[in-house]
Amino acid sequence: VQIISNNNNCYLASVTMTYGSAYQEKCLYSSDFSEWASCDMKTTTNKVVNLKTSYSRENFTTTLNGVGAYPTGEKTSGDNTYTGFLESAKVSECNFEASMLVEGLSSVTKLVFLQFATGGTRGWNVKVKGDGDEDWVVVFGDPISDKSGQEVSIDINRKNCSICFYAYNTAQNCYMDWIKIYGKVDLSNSPMLDNFTFAGTTYA
8 A cells, every 4th residue: 555645635546465375373263251141150051152253254153061151240369350251160069060162163273261260279171172083182181370360372283173171170160261262264365465655664
């Protein structure tokens, strides 16, 4: 894009577009759960949340069992106070093991989320299943390292991938403040802004 300024007038002189490489890693979905509908972890069974990715525009689902969504709820852990989160129920609160199942994603390269807790020896664990996996593969199986807040980043690198979140300790609650899911997207037919020049300076 070239913009020419003449006194008080500006003119659009030209637009240059470029096409990117075929597949690029993008953040397909990001949420702090503030836009999710509220549901109680103690009574939530097979609750399906319909979602859509950015870039690839895929419809996918999250199924909650014993996991509650609290978009306006507040919880303090250590020195941090969190507003809007997911919480897993203790097995004693819902009589089964809580889980959150994500399905319908054609590519998942990386998963990042922030978890917190009210004590030690608990937290979210993650297992995945994609093309080539005969069974579920645990990709994160540790307890939370800092109860006041731990950012977890996991390389997934799978096609047609399902993701299952479950509690490290089913006798305790665990919390998630936000989540980001990354995947490969075909952008070979998607034009992108290459550069633009304004007042003699080129921005790329």
